[in-house]
Amino acid sequence: MRNLLFWLLFSSIVFTCSAPDKSTELLVNADFEAIEVDLEDLFAAGQFPKDTLITIEHDEFFKQKKRYKAYPLAPILKPLLAKIKDTTNLRVTFTCTDGYAPNMNLSKVLSHEAYLAVQDLDQVGLGKDWADSLATKFKPFYLVWRDASEGDAGFAWPYGLAEIRIASFFYDFADAFPLHNAAAQKGFQLFQIHCMKCHSINKIGGVMGPEFNYPKSITEYWKKEDIYSFLSNPQSYRYSAKMPAVKLSREDFEEIYGYLKAMKGVKSEK
Numbered sequence: 001m002r003n004l005l006f007w008l009l010f011s012s013i014v015f016t017c018s019a020p021d022k023s024t025e026l027l028v029n030a031d032f033e034a035i036e037v038d039l040e041d042l043f044a045a046g047q048f049p050k051d052t053l054i055t056i057e058h059d060e061f062f063k064q065k066k067r068y069k070a071y072p073l074a075p076i077l078k079p080l081l082a083k084i085k086d087t088t089n090l091r092v093t094f095t096c097t098d099g100y101a102p103n104m105n106l107s108k109v110l111s112h113e114a115y116l117a118v119q120d121l122d123q124v125g126l127g128k129d130w131a132d133s134l135a136t137k138f139k140p141f142y143l144v145w146r147d148a149s150e151g152d153a154g155f156a157w158p159y160g161l162a163e164i165r166i167a168s169f170f171y172d173f174a175d176a177f178p179l180h181n182a183a184a185q186k187g188f189q190l191f192q193i194h195c196m197k198c199h200s201i202n203k204i205g206g207v208m209g210p211e212f213n214y215p216k217s218i219t220e221y222w223k224k225e226d227i228y229s230f231l232s233n234p235q236s237y238r239y240s241a242k243m244p245a246v247k248l249s250r251e252d253f254e255e256i257y258g259y260l261k262a263m264k265g266v267k268s269e270k
């Protein structure tokens with residue numbers, strides 16, 4: 001009898017010890033699930049690091065040297081990454097209040113000095129975060145980089161940044177990727193850098209500008225040369241166009257156009 005009791009006790013201890021640990025249960029496989037956080041919620045929950053004063057030698061928006069009150073991004077991202085099983089090949093998408101949604105490789109984001117700016121310290125009006133004309137579009141956060149080289153389109157400088165999304169490249173971009181057309185993959189990459197933050201393909205990408213593939217491909221109703229000249233001066237087509245001019249070499253445009261054509265036959269209704 002004593003032996004039996006001992007075994008019951010012993011086996012229940014073994015059982016408890018081998019039960020899955022709660023922290024591993026929460027792990028997400030970013031190939032199948034994305035992590036998405038609302039930055040203001042995270043801030044309200046006290047999950048932000050201490051703010052700091054930073055100097056940006058060349059600000060992409062203001063085109064000059066700027067000083068901000070800001071929060072470093074890496075300590076905000078790291079606790080989120082602790083939930084992901086495999087952190088290689090992940091993309092970070094910065095979702096903004098105006099539909100702008102640029103994305104970058106997580107490793108690139110983490111190997112540079114990104115900050116979430118909340119106050120322009122060069123402001124004359126004390127007690128204000130941003131100039132009156134900018135406040136609505138800049139809040140809640142403006143993403144800046146201390147070490148991005150001037151004019152490098154590979155760095156995103158979104159304002160009105162509200163959410164951060166982390167997922168594997170294939171989880172988020174499969175429907176826009178020309179998997180079976182290797183020749184169009186370079187064009188996809190260029191489209192991703194220069195256009196996808198505002199335009200979508202099969203509903204993947206930003207919603208600031210129009211969708212380009214679903215249900216009709218833009219190549220079916222815009223002439224190739226018009227797309228090319230629209231890029232360098234959208235306002236020469238529509239005085240009210242909200243698209244800023246995009247500088248692109250003819251070769252890069254050819255690659256992007258090739259990608260848009262290739263996607264014509266690849267629709268996803270998701």
Ligand code: HEC
Pocket residue numbers: 191194195196197198199208209210222227230231234238240241242243244246248256
């Ligand atoms: C910063 C955001 C932004 C970026 C980056 C951007 N666009 Fe646009 N684009 C827009 C907006 C907004 C419109 C709607 C224009 C308007 O207001 O008339 C637009 C419109 C267009 C149109 C006209 C489509 C139509 O049917 O009206 C074309 C063509 C176009 N964009 C091509 C591109 C290409 C190609 C790229 C990348 C090389 C690109 N755009 C990058 C925001 C952007």
